[in-house]
Amino acid sequence: MIEARHLTKTFRDKKRGEIYAANDISFRVQPGQIYGLLGANGAGKTTTLRLLATLLKPTSGSAVIAGFDVAAEPEKVRAHVGFLAASTALYGRLTAREMITYFGQLNGLAGAEIKLRIQRLADALDMHEFLDRRCEKFSTGMKQKTSIARTLIHDPAVMIFDEPTLGLDVMTARAIVRFVRECRDRGKTVIYSTHVMGEVEKLCDTIGIIHDGRLLAEGTLAELRARYGEQDLEEVFVKAVGGEGKK
């Protein structure tokens, strides 16, 4: 389970002064559910997800992930989280198998267990063909599959995806979306950030609209449509953030 309570993160910037990248954000995601974080560029999606993954420490507020507080027990939180972002790259000089093995070891898994899991993940993701090749020569799709296997090696209860389909072609993006759905169906708690409306419509049980670091609206797709009196999610989004002119 994920529970964010008044999460706030400020950055100091020489030119812009104090930036509220995440401002008093509270929400809750249950196991077997996908929470979609919908926001424009610079809205604070990455910052919020990094706070949940304990890569950043909150300025104020807190979050509890799989029963552990992000500030008090960050290592335990990370042991139960799989974090996948466009910015989490692979070690180019390692093979896919070595990359996944490394993260298995970092998660404290034994060698035999890692082998078994890699076998299973490679079956599921159809990775056998490139498992023993170096990551630097992979296509974007192969890289993404390897990254997914890396996030799943320790079978985390919570999955955090930060724009995982960024820069992927339609087929690869669809494969990712299918995979995220499978995670939910296996009872994982999933949070998914994107600015692509279509993905949110297809995938998310609950949608949170984030703008300028604030969570402006939250609900199921049907609830949001009813609240703003619009069928099209794009129109809902524009109304929620207060019109097109405002930035």
Added chain:
Amino acid sequence: MNGSHIATVYLKELKDSLRDRRTLLSTIVIPTLVMPLLFFAFGSVMLKMDQQARAETPTVMIIAGEDSPAVLARLRADAKIRIVPTTADWRQRISDKKIRAAVEIPASFEAGLGRGAAPSVTIYNYSGEAKSRLGVEQLERIFRELREATVEARLGERGVPLALTKPFETKRENVAPAEKVGGNLIGGFIPYIIIILCFTGAMYPAMDLTAGEKERGTMETLLCSPVARVNIVLGKFLMVLTASIATMVLSLVSMSVTFVAGGSYFAAKAAAAKGAAAGAATGAMISMIDPVGVIGVFAMVLPVAVFFSAVIFTVALFAKSYKEAQSYVAPMIFVVLLPAMIGMAPGIELSGRLALVPILNLSLVCKEMLSGVWHWHYIALIFGSSCVYAAAALALAVKMFSRESVIFRA
């Protein structure tokens, strides 16, 4: 801290680095090959130039001296110089290196000799130029022989024994032990080389494992793992230290082998050509180094290698890209070179205060140990202070790695 996590990170970094061509080049290939290549290239060129200079008979012009036919005949008859016809622009010709030297014989030189006057012969040369020097040496030899012959003749005329001109002799004898000589001659140089190698060996991996990872986006992936930050830093740091020490050991081994093998090679060649044996001298010097001192030097260098590795690691951590890291780290080499160079200067000796100056203290104590001198209180003080500096630098590296403003710099 968790030993098995540190080991996991370390082994992965080791594997990764061994596959990186740039790291292999900078920590293994270059330090192993650069010394032998430099030595042989330099040695061959020197030997060749020396042989050429010696093979050539220096050309000399004689200025005046028409009234001293015996001296002129003596000069012309000498096989080791070649007299060329005198021209008015002899000064220019020496400058242009067309001739090696000119000798000016004063008026009525021979006649003056008989009367006991003391005329002086002037040798014009191009100071600092090796070939001109060889010409001068030959001219000086000829006139020295001439003078000795003159002295002998005059003494003979008066019936005075030759020994009267040399009432006593002076000679030098070395009392310093052999390793002291070697230690002083190159003991200043070895620590200097070690310090530089230690630094450059740590440089590339320290930047690659920090700024390089940030640039390639793998840092964030690594930080997603449940391993505590301190274990990640220590694993990475150990890799940097390994590279630093490997570079140093490889270059020193390659340097010793080069000096000993190359030294005897050039000595043999030079002996065949009957020339200077710079290589042989260096080889002999190496063998004069106290081997226990070498072990001592390694022990003293260890905390300094830790210090360097941690400092470069910390500085490179701030950079967002490899290029940026280079621009921070490269100037640091001058900060390191200065104390190392001061330590190489002759006359600077270890004192209580200098024992606390990082890098300089290492340079000085190594010089002593290599020449077989063991000032245990200084050695303890220097080792202790180096360890304190190293620990402080390592603590700083750990602290900076845990700072999100350093790792996630916008």
